[in-house]
Every structure is written in C-alpha cells, then in structure tokens.
Amino acid sequence: MSVRQVRHMAEAGGLRVAHMEMLAIAIERQHVGISELVTRMDLDAKRVAFVARTLQRRGFLTKVRDPEDDRCVIFSPTPAAVSLIKRLQPGRNAA
Numbered sequence: 001m002s003v004r005q006v007r008h009m010a011e012a013g014g015l016r017v018a019h020m021e022m023l024a025i026a027i028e029r030q031h032v033g034i035s036e037l038v039t040r041m042d043l044d045a046k047r048v049a050f051v052a053r054t055l056q057r058r059g060f061l062t063k064v065r066d067p068e069d070d071r072c073v074i075f076s077p078t079p080a081a082v083s084l085i086k087r088l089q090p091g092r093n094a095a
Contacts (some may be wrong), residue, residue: 025082034048034072059078060078
C-alpha cells in the first residue's frame with residue numbers, strides 16, 4: 001500500500017497516519033508489544049505509547065499484560081479496528 005493510500009485511509013477514518021500504521025501492524029500480528037511497534041514504526045517509545053492510548057480510547061486496541069513478562073504489555077486489535085481497516089481499504093465499495 002502506498003503512502004498516499006495510507007494517508008487517504010487515515011483521513012477517511014478520522015485518524016492520523018501513525019494510527020493507521022499501528023492498526024495495520026496490530027492486525028497483521030494480532031498481538032504486538034511496544035518494542036516491536038517502536039522498531040516497525042520508527043518512532044520513540046513515548047510517541048508509540050501515546051498513539052496506542054489514543055487507539056485504546058477510541059476502541060480500536062486492547063491492552064493486556066504479557067503473560068510471559070509482567071513488565072510488558074501486549075496490544076491487540078478489536079473487531080472495530082478490523083472493520084474500519086476493511087471498510088477503508090482501497091478498491092472496496094462502501095456498504
């Protein structure tokens with residue numbers, strides 16, 4: 001997907017590009033930690049945490065403690081996130 005398509009999807013969904021990028025990663029991985037998000041998004045941990053909190057408040061991500069390491073958290077996409085991404089994908093007709 002091109003940067004232009006991601007920007008268009010973000011605008012159509014009322015989100016920023018970083019939000020869409022995080023949602024795409026979370027949907028791809030199903031369970032993702034802050035460290036992986038920092039690496040894949042090329043942002044610092046503070047910014048990644050801010051984006052994740054925003055997506056949690058909007059109902060697009062859930063956060064749980066990592067069962068293997070209680071110091072870490074795992075983010076997962078909600079059904080609302082999956083629906084949003086599917087609805088905004090280029091080439092899909094609006095329902």
